[in-house]
Amino acid sequence: MATMNDNHPQEKPGTPVQTVEVRIEKLLNQGDGLGRHDGQAVFVPLTAPGDLVRARIIKQGRGFVQTALEEVLEPGPGRREAPCPHYGDCGGCNLQHLAMDHQRQAKADIVRDCFQRLGKLDVSDLLQGPYPVDDAPDPAEGLGYRNRIRVFRDPVGHYGLMRKGTHDVVALEQCLLMPAFFNTELLTWLRMQPPVEQVVLRLDGRGGWLASLFGPPQRLRVLKKIMAGLSADQTPGPGCQGLLFNNRPIWGRDHLVLEVAGHKFRVGAQSFFQGNLAVTERAVSAVRKWIAELKAAGTLGPLMGDLFCGVGLFTLTLGENFQRVVAIDSDPYGCRDAENNIRRDAAVRDRARVHKGRLDQMAARLRSEDGAAWRDSFCILDPPRAGLGKGGLGVLTDLAPRHLAYMSCDPATLARDVAALQEAGYRILRLEVLDMFPQTAHIESLIFLERQD
CATH class of the missing domain: 2.40.50.140 (Nucleic acid-binding proteins)
Structure with a gap:
């Protein structure tokens, strides 16, 4: 027992x-x-x-x-026995006690149940995945995949994650969701720095990393003295690309360059990017395959809408299939990076433009600029956990794109939105659960829809 x-x-x-x-x-x-x-x-x-x-x-x-x-x-x-010694104490994971095949089955069952209960939709015959990703660091065990972590300092100087439902810090000797480099090098590096309250570490998967430190202003003076003591060929730590304090750069870059699906992305310290690069590539591959099928059938329109574009992940990886790409996001940091990434990408720089603002406030502008072209368009949606909401759904049903690809991190809000889209005349073609967050109950899904005329 x-x-x-x-x-x-x-x-x-x-x-x-x-x-x-x-x-x-x-x-x-x-x-x-x-x-x-x-x-x-x-x-x-x-x-x-x-x-x-x-x-x-x-x-x-x-x-x-x-x-x-x-x-x-x-x-x-x-x-099973959880592989991590911190499990059950640290609040970072909540499915490590399940074998990987049972984790994946449970996630598929949760998505099916959400669609049935909340959307009144039976997706049993359409549902696929989640599948192991061969390019993941540890596809069999679902470990070592994360490229970003936020850690907190406890009163005695150790860094760790919060215990669920509290502000207590569980000191980490290691985090099995992070690559080995984090556990062997970066945790040690952190303990040698002047104490701060929080640290966000982002890794590029090739040995480079960016650190954002947060703490009282007086710590900045100490850090600047340490940085001033570095010679021209020294870095704050092995592989460090940049160091920020309270979001202000104090050494090196304020961004990392990540590579996904053959494209490079500048990702600033305050911009969002998916935490699992291997599964992100799988998502891009799935959408590319659908676009290729539409193109072969002669039903792919010339306009693409990337309606929650972030730093431009889908604009860059899919945009070459379209004559024009309209990218929209309300996050100014993501939009800045998206504009930079578009300028640097020869395949899309002359066909993509970025609009800063909320989707539910963009309807008039989108209609005036591209008009009836939206009815033949392909739109990809990657909204935050809250989903599209009534405003976003209203814009979509007004523009009425022919094809939608919707990537969601919450099956409950996805089921709600898809039910509304079905009422507006769309039908589901495919639904895949992506194992973006092994060992946790967070679920990523990708659904394809087509407007019925």
């Missing part, structure tokens, strides 16, 4: 401890297991389908009980 720290805060002293025993039926969207007790839904973190567990009641609501895992009485068929 196994016990586990489940990341939940403890009850107040003197609170009577109440427990329930439940069999876990399935995993839910945020990774908690679902069981049933006395007609109520019981949510238990860090569990696996088929587990029989004893759980401590944390909160009772109308029709549900939130609990903390006390003991696994009978393990389900997919349960």
Whole structure:
């Protein structure tokens, strides 16, 4: 029988401890297991389908009980020993206790369930993946894939991640989701620097890295003295490309150059980029394949809309298939990088333009510039977790692109948006779950839709 720290805060002293025993039926969207007790839904973190567990009641609501895992009485068929010694304490992962094939199956089941419950859509016959990615650092175990991490300093000077639901720092000896270089070199480098409150490290996958440090202003004076002591051929650390303090550069670059699908991307310290480069390449490959099929069928229009463009990932990797590309994003840092990346890419520099602003405020401008061309267009969407929202959906249904590729990091908001798009005349052609975030319950999905005339 196994016990586990489940990341939940403890009850107040003197609170009577109440427990329930439940069999876990399935995993839910945020990774908690679902069981049933006395007609109520019981949510238990860090569990696996088929587990029989004893759980401590944390909160009772109308029709549900939130609990903390006390003991696994009978393990389900997919349960394993987590590979990371920090698991169950650190809040970074919540599926390490599942074997990789069971993790992937659970994610596919969650996507299917979200579409069924929230979108009233049965996608069972369309759903594919997630699949292992051969080019990933460790495709069998789903480790070492992340290129970005934010760590926090505890009162005694160790860096780590927050315990879930608290501001307590769990000091890290290693993070198995990060490449070995982070664990062997960068954690050691961090401990030798003047203490700061937070550090964001971004890796380029080729030995280069960028560090953004955050802390009280007086630390800047110390850091500047250290940087001033470096000779012209020295770096702050092996492979360091740039060092920033409170988002202000103090040494080297303020960006990294990442390579995906044959293109180079300048990614500034404050710009978003996907955290798993190998699976990002898989997503690009899937969209390229669909575009090739549309082109062969003679149904690909001349205009592409990259409607949440970020630094220009899809503009650069897909844009050569179109006469014109309109890229839109509300993030000024991403737009700056997108403009820079477009200028440097010979395939798209003369056909792509970037608009800064929110999609739901762009309808009039888009209609005035490209008019009826939108009805034959191909649009790719990669919105934040909240999805398109009513405003974004309104713009899309107004422009009515012929083809949509929608990449989502939340199956619940994806199901909601796709249901609305189907009501507006679109049909689903394909749906693939991408294993962008192994060991966690975060789920990336890619869906293709076509307007029915």
